[in-house]
Amino acid sequence: MDLFTTFSTVTVTVASSSSSDGGGLIGVALLVLPFVVGFLLYRAMYRRYRNQDKRYEFEHTTSVVRSNLRRWDTFVREHKRQRSSEIDGRNEDNPLLRAPHVAVDEVDTARQAQEAREAQEPRLAQEAREAQDERSAQSQRVAEEPREIELPVTEDPGRPQG
Amino acid sequence: MTQPHDSNGVPSGQASEPTIIDTTTGQAHGHDSCPQCGSTEITRKGVTLSLICQFCRYEWVGSRLEDTHGLGEGIGELEGRVYTSGAADITSDDTLVTLKCTGCGSEVVVDTAHSLEARCHWCRSILSINDKIPNGAVPDGVLPFTITKDDAVARIAQFVEKRQFFALKKFKDEFKPDNVMGVYMPYMTVDGNVGARLHGQGEVLTRRYTVQTGKNTSTTYYDANVFDVVRDFDLHIDDLIVESSASRSHIDNRSNTNNIINSLLPFDVKEMVAFDSNYLGEFSAEKRDLNIDDVSSRAHVQFLTMARESIRDDIAGYDRGVRWTHEQLTVHGSRWASVFLPVWLYSYAEKMGDGQVMIHYIAVNGRSGACMGSVPVNKGRLWAVTLGVSAATAAIAWPLGIIAMASGA
Numbered sequence: 001m002d003l004f005t006t007f008s009t010v011t012v013t014v015a016s017s018s019s020s021d022g023g024g025l026i027g028v029a030l031l032v033l034p035f036v037v038g039f040l041l042y043r044a045m046y047r048r049y050r051n052q053d054k055r056y057e058f059e060h061t062t063s064v065v066r067s068n069l070r071r072w073d074t075f076v077r078e079h080k081r082q083r084s085s086e087i088d089g090r091n092e093d094n095p096l097l098r099a100p101h102v103a104v105d106e107v108d109t110a111r112q113a114q115e116a117r118e119a120q121e122p123r124l125a126q127e128a129r130e131a132q133d134e135r136s137a138q139s140q141r142v143a144e145e146p147r148e149i150e151l152p153v154t155e156d157p158g159r160p161q162g
Numbered sequence: 163m164t165q166p167h168d169s170n171g172v173p174s175g176q177a178s179e180p181t182i183i184d185t186t187t188g189q190a191h192g193h194d195s196c197p198q199c200g201s202t203e204i205t206r207k208g209v210t211l212s213l214i215c216q217f218c219r220y221e222w223v224g225s226r227l228e229d230t231h232g233l234g235e236g237i238g239e240l241e242g243r244v245y246t247s248g249a250a251d252i253t254s255d256d257t258l259v260t261l262k263c264t265g266c267g268s269e270v271v272v273d274t275a276h277s278l279e280a281r282c283h284w285c286r287s288i289l290s291i292n293d294k295i296p297n298g299a300v301p302d303g304v305l306p307f308t309i310t311k312d313d314a315v316a317r318i319a320q321f322v323e324k325r326q327f328f329a330l331k332k333f334k335d336e337f338k339p340d341n342v343m344g345v346y347m348p349y350m351t352v353d354g355n356v357g358a359r360l361h362g363q364g365e366v367l368t369r370r371y372t373v374q375t376g377k378n379t380s381t382t383y384y385d386a387n388v389f390d391v392v393r394d395f396d397l398h399i400d401d402l403i404v405e406s407s408a409s410r411s412h413i414d415n416r417s418n419t420n421n422i423i424n425s426l427l428p429f430d431v432k433e434m435v436a437f438d439s440n441y442l443g444e445f446s447a448e449k450r451d452l453n454i455d456d457v458s459s460r461a462h463v464q465f466l467t468m469a470r471e472s473i474r475d476d477i478a479g480y481d482r483g484v485r486w487t488h489e490q491l492t493v494h495g496s497r498w499a500s501v502f503l504p505v506w507l508y509s510y511a512e513k514m515g516d517g518q519v520m521i522h523y524i525a526v527n528g529r530s531g532a533c534m535g536s537v538p539v540n541k542g543r544l545w546a547v548t549l550g551v552s553a554a555t556a557a558i559a560w561p562l563g564i565i566a567m568a569s570g571a
Contacts, residue, residue: 030563038552045544049325049537052415056403056427058464059471063400066472067238072392079365082384087365090483095470099362099486104462106493107242108180 059095180243182250183231185302185436185499196220202288204440209308213440224435227303233353233499234432237398240355240495243454248302248437249350249500251453259299261289274299275449278439290439298348298450301500303434306441307344307528314506314526315339317533321524328547330538333510333522344528346442346502347423348406348450351431352461354399355495358469361488364391364480386482393473402464403427404457406450406500411457419523419536426527426534429503437502447502454498466491504528512538 047053091097195202201217214221228234231246259272263282270289272280278299279290291300309317318339326334369385405411405424413420435441466489477484506526511519524535 024567027563027565027567030559030566033559033563034552034556037555038548041551042544042548045328045547046539049328049539050419051422051425051534051536054425054534055413055421056424058402058427059468061428062402062468064468064472065237065398065400067396067398069393069395069476071394071476072390073364074390076363076388076390078368078385079388080383080385082386083381085382085384085482087363087386087480087483087485089485091486092362092364092470092474092477092480092484095467095474098463098466099360099489101488102466103488103490104459104466104493105491106458106462107495 180245183233183244183246183497183499185227185231185246185248197222204288206306206441206443209306209310211306211435213438224438224441227434227436227499228432230436233351233497234400237353237355237400237497238396240353240497243496243498245454245498246302246500248300249454249498251455252298252451259291261291263287263289278442278447298453298500301348301437301450301502303431303499304346304437304441304502305429305431305434305504305529307445307504307506309504309506309526309528309531311342311344311506313531314342314344314528317526317531318342318506318508318524318535321533321535322537325537328539328544330512330540333512333538336510339508342506342508342526344445345505345507346445346447347410347505348448349403349427349501349503350406350454350457351401351403351499351501352399353401353497354397354461354465354493356397356399356465356469357395357492357494358397358466358473359392359394359488359490360470360473360486361390361392361490362484362486364389364477364484365482366479367481384482389480391477391480391484393476395469395473397465397469397472399465399468401428401431402461402468403429403431403503404461404464406452406457407448408451408456410448411452411460417518417520419521422523422534422536423505423507423525426505426525426532429527429529431501431503434501442502445504450500458496461496462491462493465493508535510538 091099196204196215196218198215198220199218201215203216204213205216206212207214207221211223212221213224227246233246259274261270261272261280263270266282266287270280270282272278272289272291274291279288281288322329322337322339365386365388367384367386370382371385372380372382374380410420410423412418413424415421469491470486470489505528508524510522510524512522514520520538522536522538524533524537526533
């Protein structure tokens with residue numbers, strides 16, 4: 001969150017709370033106001049001259065055709081009594097911000113990786129066999145409980161529509 | 163949550179070696195002559211795409227690469243990497259190329275770092291490097307300037323005129339828009355046939371209510387349904403433009419103003435014509451020094467951003483928003499071409515307090531006329547005005563605030 005957002009949040013919070021807290025909060029808002037005005041003025045003028053925020057907005061200007069869209073929307077739970085008006089960690093409205101886990105595959109790269117895996121398989125299998133022998137000699141293995149197999153969930157008809 | 167699986171999202175693994183589209187024009191001999199009479203006295207006709215022979219007045223137009231090589235078609239069928247001969251890897255750092263003049267037989271050296279043509283000093287024939295050489299100097303296509311120098315000067319002057327008050331005094335004193343230069347910048351265009359899968363959580367508001375927590379205070383609460391959200395889709399991306407010059411692609415607002423040149427994008431690259439050095443005329447050109455491998459990771463990140471942007475309309479039903487946790491991109495195929503794009507450039511070097519020099523650019527898109535720039539700021543004046551306005555605001559707001567607080571207590 002940048003300073004502008006922080007200041008805006010403070011101002012809006014103070015202003016919105018003022019109706020319930022009376023003149024006290026209006027007073028606080030008026031005391032903070034000169035700092036907010038000064039900050040916004042400096043920032044707006046600096047941006048106007050230096051244009052540091054300008055960039056190639058490729059995500060809006062490049063021609064893109066989307067196809068073969070498939071959706072999965074699976075209900076998880078109900079989340080009650082939240083204080084925030086939006087989901088925690090919301091990032092769908094900022095496409096430039098990368099998600100925590102990113103994987104990029106180029107077809108050629110994938111092919112090379114597959115070849116590398118195939119080339120390594122005999123060696124890894126040999127190592128696994130050797131490791132298995134030592135471990136099973138030390139302790140008796142206990143049979144695991146049968147695991148539940150989760151079936152693929154198909155498209156949810158109750159999915160919220162965009 | 164069960165992850166969706168589909169074989170369509172998996173790379174086919176059947177990609178062959180990179181496919182190369184040959185965009186050479188068969189003029190590797192360096193003698194770029196009039197097709198009618200053989201003269202080398204060729205110039206561009208005004209701001210049109212036509213070339214004209216100064217000797218016999220024959221006119222002709224360069225071919226559009228989109229038409230001749232189908233660069234705008236078949237994105238969905240792309241598999242593996244396809245690139246044009248001008249986007250091939252740079253295999254030589256040598257900027258000096260020796261051409262044998264076909265007019266008189268003498269040898270002429272062209273320094274491709276600065277120019278792609280030279281005049282034979284014996285017979286005055288113009289020798290041009292019109293075909294691809296391995297040092298990356300010659301692109302596949304070029305978008306000739308349509309904005310004249312006078313027009314560019316006027317736009318830059320107007321841009322600065324609107325930013326006088328807080329501009330650095332030295333900058334204002336030394337500002338001479340006539341010093342603007344026309345430069346052809348090296349870029350690559352890339353088409354992408356990609357698959358994207360996004361995974362995260364979304365929330366739908368079910369109830370909003372306010373609870374009284376005290377005599378004068380209240381709290382608003384929100385109830386929501388939480389969903390696991392997965393979207394899997396294909397994208398056909400047409401003509402994303404990426405910088406292919408290392409110095410220009412380094413964008414850092416603390417040390418340079420390269421973002422200004424970057425912000426001039428996009429250009430109408432559909433209109434680019436096969437490279438012919440006669441289009442360059444008096445303009446200078448910057449040499450490409452990045453290969454596809456150097457810029458592909460940046461392009462892939464931009465593909466991901468475009469995937470995220472393109473799906474926003476489909477998840478608007480999640481009125482409390484979506485938190486994407488996993489992004490996956492599979493590039494099934496891509497097609498690359500190199501191109502020179504026209505930029506009018508004015509630059510000013512500002513000496514910073516720490517001894518560093520910041521180059522401020524004011525640039526004009528040589529096709530659309532869009533102007534953007536960085537004007538050095540007189541920070542002392544800006545601070546003074548900011549403090550003055552803040553003080554004036556305080557003079558009015560603080561007494562009122564104190565009165566309000568006193569009445570509230």
